[in-house]
Amino acid sequence: MGSKWSRSIGYSLLAVLLLNVFHAFFLYQKEYKPITVQYTASSNFETFTWFVYTPKHSEDQLRTKSVQVLPGIPKTITTEIDTPNGLQFLGCYYSWSDRGTFGISDIQISAGDTTWYFDDLNKLIAYSSENITPTINNESVSATSTRDANGWLMLDVLEFEKLGRTKKFTPLHWAISLGLLLVFILFGKIYTEKIRTFVIELKIEGPFIYKARMYLLYLWMVLLPFWLIISHVLMAVSVALAIVHFVTKRSDFNLKPLRKFIPLFVLFFAITLVNLVAHSTRFGTDFGDYIYFILAPFVFVGITKNELSACMEVFKITVFSYLILLSIAIVSRYFQLTTTYNFGDFFFETVEQYWHSSYLAGFVIAALLFQYARKRPTWGMFAFTVFAFVFMYLSQARLPLLMGLVLLSVLTVLKFPKKIRTYYISIGAVLLVGGIIWVSQSQALQENIKNTLFTNEDQKLDARPALWQQAIAIGKENWATGIGLHNIRTALANRIDVDSQIKYRRYNAHNQYLEFLLGYGVLVVVLFLIVLGTPLAVRYPKATLFALYMCVAMLVESYLSRQSGVVLFSVWYSFFIWYDSKNSEHK
Template identity: 30%
Template sequence: MNKLKIKKNKDIIFYWLLSLVLVTLPFPKYNLNSQCIIALAIFWLFFSSFSEKKKNLKKNIGSFFIISSLFFITVLGLTYSSDFDTGINNLKIPFLIFPLIIFSVDKITRKETQNLLDLFSIATVLAALLGLGKALWLSFNDLGDYFYYLDFAKVLDKHTTYFSLFVCISIINIAYGLSFKTGYFKWYRIIAIAFLLFVLYLLSSKISLIYLILATLLSTIRAFSKKDSASPKIKTVRILILVILPVMFLTPNLKNRISKEKASNINERVQLWGAVLDNYLKKNIIFGAGTGDGHQGLVESYKEIHYDVAVKDEYNAHNQYLEQLLFYGIIGLILLIALLFHTFHVLYTNVQPLYLLIFISFFVYMFSESILERHSGLILFSFLTSIFLSTSNQKNADAEN
C-alpha cells in the first residue's frame, strides 16, 4: 500500500513539474523556466529504475532518435567549429532532455496532455494580461505608449514573434475545446479567444495571422467532412473567423504597425534570404560551418547588398530551414525535415487533429523566424513534439478519453 502511495505521489510531482515547464514559458525572463527544467530533470533521475526507463524508451526509440538527432548534430558541429565557446552555447540540449524524459516514463495520457495544453493557454492569457496591465499603468502615468507592437513586446519581455506563437497555439487549443464544452465554460473560451485575438492585433505579427487563417481553413474543411462531429453553430463560427482574420490585415492601425516592422517587406525578406544563401554557398555545403561558426561572415554578406538594418542588428537567417543550412549544411536540413515529416505522419495517421494543427504552427513559423535559435521557440518545440509523439504512439489511447 505504501509503495502504491509513493508511486502515486511521484506521478503527481512529475506531472506538475512537466506543467511548470510550460506554464512558466510565456512569462518574463527565462530563469524560472530554466530552473523548472532542471528540477524536472533531477526528479526524473529518481522517478523510476534505470531498467524501467530503458524499457519505456525502447517503445519510442524511433521517435527518440529522430528528435535527439537535432542535438547530436550540434555536438558533431562542435568538432569542426573554430568558435568553440559560441558552439557550446548553441548546443540544442532540450532535443536530448525532453525526449529522454518523456519517452522513458510511463505513458502520459491524452487527458494529461490536454491538461498541459490548457494550463499553457491559461498562462499565456495571464502573461498577456500582465503585459497589458503594465502598458496601461505606464500610459496612465504618462510614461509612454507601450501598445505599439515592439513596445508592447517590451512590457511582455518577449519577442513579438514568439509570444504570437504562444497566443496562436492557445487560440487553437481553446477553440478546439468549444466542441466539447457547454454553458459558462464555452463563454469563457469565447472571451479568451477574443482577448487573444486582440493581443495578436497589438503584436502585429503577420505570420501569426497567416497561420491562423491556414489553421481555420483546415479545421473548417474538416468540420464539413464526415470526420468532424462539430455542431452547426461551431461550423458557422469557424467560417466567421475565416472571414474576419483576413480583414485584420486591412485595418489602418495594423497596416501602419506592420509597415514599420523591420524586415517585414517580402522584398526585404527575399533580399535577406538571398544574402544568407550566398553566405552558405561559401561554406561546407554538406556539413555547414559548424555549431559555433554558422553566422560567421553573415554580416559581411549583408554589407555587400547594403542591407544596413541587418548589419546594424546582426540579423540571423529569419528562417529556420536556412539556419540549418548555415550551421549544419544539407545534413542538418534533412534531419529537421525528417523530424517535421515524421511527427506530421504520426499525428495524421493516429488522427490527432488538435496536435496536428498546433504542430503546423511550427512548420509555418519556421519560414519566417529561426525559432530554434531562441529559448522560447526551442523549449516549446522540443517539449510539445516529444509530448505529442509520446501520446500519439500509445496503444488503446482512445479508451482513455
C-alpha cells in the first residue's frame, strides 16, 4: 500500500516539475525595456507634437510632453516611453492639422545599448487619423489635411516591442503547483489501471529502427503545441529514419497509399516552378516553407494503424494539457495585473503572444475530429470538448469554433442508433432550413454573424471585404503566375483607398485561395483545390473531414502564409490519409 502511494506521489511530483519547466521555457512572460524615440519633426505652420500611448493590458491613455515646432525650422525631438508590459497603442499627434503640411523623418529608437534606424517607414506607419492624408516614402512621412482637428499617425507597436522585448522565465506560482500536485495524486490513485493500460499501449514492438521512429514521433507530438519550430528538425530526422527503415525492412512497407499524395507533390513542384520562372528572389524561402508538402507524407509511411492511433492519443493529451496550462497561466497573470482590464481581451492578447488563435484551434480540431470519428465520445471527452470550445471562444477563434461544433455534432449523431439518428437528423434539417430562411430575411442577423466570425474585440474594423475585393482585382491582372508571395502585402496596401484605416497595416489576403492566386497564379489554386478534394475522391472519411474543415477555415485566413499553418495542414493531412489507407487495406 505504501509503495503505491510513494509511486503515485513520485510520478505526480515529476509531472508537476515537467509542467513548471514547460511553463517557464515555452510560456515565458515578456517584459519590455524603456524605449527612447528620436525623430525630426518639420512643418510649414506652427504646431505642437506629442505621443499618445496605451500600455498593454490597460485602458489608460498616456501622453508625453508637447513640443513646439515652428514653420520651416526642423526640430529634433527625443522622448522616452516606459511600458514594462508592452505597448497596445502608440500614436504621433500634432495640432491644427488643416493649417499646412506636417512631416517626420530620421526616426530611430533605442533600448539599452541597441539602436534601430528606420529606412523604410512603410513598415512603421500602421494607419492614420481620418482627417489627414499621409504620403510615405522610405525615410519620411508628410501629412496634409483640410479638416480642423489634431492629426495623428498610428505607429506599428511590434517594431518597438521587438527592440525592447526581454524574456522572463518563471515557474508556476507555488500555490498552483501544490494544487496540481494534489490533483495529480488523486487522479493517479483513482485511474491507476487506466494510466497503466495507456502506458502499456504506447510501448512499441519491432526492430530498433521502427522503435526509434515511433518514439521520435511521440516526442514530436508532445513538443508540437509548445515548440512548433522544432518540427523542422524532428520532421527531417523522422524522414531520415523512415528511409533507413525502408532500406533495412522493405517488407514492412506498403507504398501504394503514396499515390494519394501525388496532387500534393505536384502542388509543391508547381509552386517551385512558378518561383523559378517568375519570382526567383523568393525561391529559397518558399522552397523551405513548402518542403513540408513533400516530406510530411513520408513521416508516417510504414507505421501501423495501432501506432498511428497511439501517436494521435499522445498528441490529444498534449494539446489539451497545453490548453489547460496556458489557461492557468492566463488566469494567474490576470490576477497579477495592477490595472483594470477586460478579461476577454487579456485572454485573447495573451494567447496571441504564443499562437495565432485560429491556428491553435486547428490543431485542437484535428485531435477532436479523429476522436469523434473513431468512436462515440465519453463523458470525459465531452467535458474536454466543452473546455476546448470555451477556450476557442475566449481566444476569439470563432469560425474554428463554429466549424468544430457542426462537424463534431454530426459525428456524434451518426454514432446514435438508427431510429434516434433519423430523429435528430430530421430536427437538424428543419433547424438548418429555418435558420437559413431567418438569416436571409434579417439584415441585423447577417451583420451580427459577420461581426462574430470576422471581427474581434481588439480589431473592430473588418478588413476582409476590402482585402478580398482588391485581391480579386490584382489576381485578374496577374492570373498566370501571380505577383509573388512576398509582394502581396505591399500590392494590397497600394490598392486600398488612401482614406482606409487598413491601408498601412500591410495585411495579407486573409483567404488562402486568393493568397495562392496572388502569389502563384490560377494553376496553383486549381492544384490546391485538387489536393483538398483528393480525400473525398478516394473515399477516405477522416481525411475528408479534416480537408472539409480546412476548406472552410481557409476562406477567412491565409493559413499557408505562416509556418504554423503549413505544419498544421501538411502533417495532419498526411496523417489522416495514411490512417484511412490502413482501414481501406482491411476491407
